[in-house]
Amino acid sequence: MSATPLDGRLVVDLSRLLPGPLTTRLLADLGARVIKVEEPEMGDPVRRAPPRRGRTGALAALLLAGVESIALDLKERSGRTVLEALLDRADVLVESFRPGTLARLGFPPERLRERWPRLVVCSLSGWGADGPYAARAGHDLTYQALAGSLASTAAMPAAPLADLTGAWSAATAILAALLERERTGRGTHIDAALFDAGVHANLTAWAADAGGRPRKMGERLPLTGALPCYDLYKTAEGDLLAVAALEPHFWRRFCVAAGRKDLIRKQYSRSRRVHRKVAALIRGRTRDEWLALLAKEDIPAEMILTPSEARAHPQTQARGVLAEGPDALPRLAFPARLDGERPRAAPQVPAHGEHTRALLEEFGLRGYEVARGVGRRFSWRGLLARWL
Secondary structure, rough: OOOOOOOOEEEOOOOEEEEEHHHHHHHHHHHOOEEEEEEOOOOOOHHHHHHHHOEEEEEHHHHHOOEEEEEOOOOOOOHHHHHHHHHHOOOOEOOOOOHHHHHHHOOHHHHHHHOOOEEEEEEEEOOOOOOOOOOOOOOOHHHHHOOOOOOOOOOOOOOHHHHHHHHHHHHHHHHHHHHHHHOOOOOOOOEEHHHHHHHOOHHOOOOOHHHOOOOOOOOOOOOHHHHOOOOEEEOOOOOOEEEEEEEEEEHHHHHHHHHHHHHHHOOOOOHHHHHHHHHHHHOOHHHHHHHHHHHHEEEEEEEEEHHHHHHHHHHHHHHHOOOOOOOEEEEEEEOEEEEOOOOOEEEEEOOOOHHHHHHHOOOOOOOOHHHOOOOOOOOOHHHHHHHH
């Protein structure tokens, strides 16, 4: 298998921020050509998201490396004409407007299907195309909140789970639609909602909730700290150790190695008293002492690392997913190997609208004035005003 299975496929990306660009980033990693359409004045806000090196933000380096950028004002007829020319050759269109916005710009679903019947269209929105929240504002935190995934720990999430899983589910649906097109010759309109992805990602909570007993806010579930064998504990120095001895043989091995056979039968106890006993046990040794013991006994438990520590860890280095680009900003490779080869994106991050002129020439649209205002001074205040 080639590490670029989507070679020859053209993706037109109208999205911005995190989920849409991550979706097309995954497709680019697999070999697709991605043309990113950005509005002329500001472009994608991820370009300016801190921290930055020069004019490039770290988030932009992770999401935009290897794509081509064209600046189009889709509210102008000339911009829409160029988009039509792009779609004439495209295999996939990804957009992340609120439901109905693309139609108001002149590209309703029926027109897309009639003029470009082989086009796979992925509409990635917060709440989906229907339901009482379809037109409501939202961000990852609110999608997770309504999906119930924050209730167990009642704390800020460590990662934007709905955004990330939403991008992966959108990419998966696009790949399935491309495969289906090989059989039928027809494209598909995909309705991908970040909220749906958040609900799906909360599957362990749905399993735990099947008993029918209403759960309280902050009530921990088996995989969120309810069990003493699967929780976070402080070592003697105060560093956090993640103990994941979920299977009985791992917990028995842990208790025997730690000299606490009395805890073997308490593996699945919900008693806070048992938790306190395990916490006291972990505090009794240093980080290095625990690491040596756990490695010797092959027990699934690891120290919680900072991002800097995780980047330098030998396993991270060996797998090669995380690297540094020529601008000293991070890059992420596709997190799977195909026949031993890991797909990798091109290292360069395009400037805002960098490929506009070249793409107009390639698509036979010389003379179009479609990029007025490119490079105007960016203002977060102005962006927030537009959002609000």
